[in-house]
Amino acid sequence: MAPTKDPGTSASPPLARSRILQDVDGAIFDAVVIGGGITGLGIALDASLRGLSVALFEREDYAAGTTSRSSKLIHGGLRYLAQGQFAVTRESLVERQHLLRLAPGLVREIPFVIPVRRGPTEAARYALGLAIYRALAPAGSRSFAHIDRSQIRDLAPWMDPRAIDTGFVYWDAQTDDVALAMAVYRRAREAGALLVNHCAVTRVTDAGGLCEINAHDREGGSDLRFRARCVVVASGAWGDRDIGGLKGGLPIQPAKGVHLLLSTDRFPMRAAMYLPTVSDDRMIFVVPWLDRILVGTTDTLYEGDIATPEVEEEDLAYLLEGLRRHTAPGQVRREDVVAAHAGIRPLVAGEAGSTSKLSRAERVKTDDRIIHIGGGKLTTYRRIAERVGSILADRLGARTGPVTLDVPLVRPTNAPPCARDGIPCAGADFDRLLLRYGGECDEILRLMPGEIGCQSEASAVPPLFEAEVRHAVQREQAMTLIDVLDRRTRLLALDHRRALALARPVASLMASDLAWTEGREASEVNALVRHARAFGLPEWRA
Secondary structure, eight states: OOOOOOOOTSOOOHHHHHHHHHHHHHOEEEEEEESHHHHHHHHHHHHTTTOOOOOOOOOOTTTTTTGGGGOOOEOOOOHHHHTTTTHHHHHHHHHHHHHHHHHBTTTTEEEEEEEEOOHHHHHHHHHHHHHHHHHHHHTTTOOOOEEEEHHHHHHTTTTTTOOOSSSEEEEEEEOOOOHHHHHHHHHHHHTTTTTSEEEEEEEEOSSSSEEEEEEEETTTTEEEEEEEEEEEEEOGTTSSSOOBBBBBOOEEEEEEEEEEEEEESSSOSEEEEEESSSSSEEEEEEEETTTTTEEEEOOOOOSSOOOOOOOOOHHHHHHHHHHHBOTTTOOOGGEEEEEEEEEEOOOOOOOSGGGGGOOOOOOEEOOOEEEEEEEOOGGGGHHHHHHHHHHHHHHTOOOOOOOOOOOOHHHOSSSGGGGGGTOOOOOHHHHHHHHHHGGGHHHHHHHHBBBSSSSTTTOOOOOOOOHHHHHHHHSSSOOHHIIIIIIIHHHHHHHHHHHHHHHHHHHHHHHHTTTHHHHHHHHHHOOOOOGGSSSGGGGGGG
């Protein structure tokens, strides 16, 4: 089957999606990918660029699981050095440099500060770790530097000077995890992959040299049947769950990671911080992100429902106490938390005594026509996809060698659209759009530049543009209100109270593109209210 042309915006979103489903039903693909997180999307892009016919199916929405609940960092992982995971760190640092080049604006460098509290011995330990970190990085990477107490206070005025002897600054990178995933989605679609969200694979069986696959479209209600020469299971935390007729996945050990979001008003900072905690001397991140301060993360064994992890009292106490260790008395208050969320890391189970010590390296398990992928991290998604793509190429006789090293994920931009054509977009708003879309933010603002709802003067969260919603529906296959307010715009993660306030006007705007009835609009708002329970403190769910 030849790659299908990108349906683009030539048809309404429901019609365009219907055409994709028609192309899928009854077709034979070289590879079918199950799972639409960053790993699955990366595999779909890699395999398509090798000339293979590819289809991807995601039960919920793209990036709905682990991908959208990350620390938003593209980094080597300093703490992995202490665990002896040098290969993981080296690979991550190499991939960091690739993503800085392939996704300018969307992936950007950011300085990190490590304060030293315990004198020369601790300073020497950090200096050694940072020297190894730099030595593992590719040529051209920034080095680290020693800084004094006054410089740290200049970068983060809320730091308690009594808790600082000296410190270090080094460089890593950050992104918007969902925006990165959607950039990969757009490139995979352009490369010919057929991508469908809200469509669950229900059965995989042997069909005489091929895999016969059944799927159910959870939006339209139709059932599909098609075949594939290979199936790739990249379903993350669900990787060890049986799909009808398909067993033998990797053993997954779910670990819960929690992030808190604070207002920049009380925690102004010009660099990210990497801070040791009190109880177990782990490190937590304090990172400026989309007009908020992201604090995280925990790393604890999780045995609950992986679809609905929530922030519990012990998670909140752990992170707030870790932050208080480095601030003046009374600086950190419970009410400073404006949003919070939990996510599940799909670590491959091993012999380590705690989830924090399990390797972040991916594991690939291959059977006759089935490939299972588990583990890995956001930073290394491209390399993981390349590894799986090489296996597919060997089995199916496709193009070998790297295929994504020269494929830009976003177009560069030179000037903000507010500087021309009368587009009403302030500099800070443009910077947010640039972080999410790169050069494509010009196109987004021209769809419809108006703002949705009234922006509260007290809110640090930027305005939500109608164009962002339209772009999500027309170009990124957003099918539900949760798709838009949780993942495409990140409003639910940044300020879930405001997301709830804008639910009805956003649903009304989506209804015009998706042909929703009044009943569907109401059900979408109700679903968002239920979903929002996971984006706050325990008392907010009472």
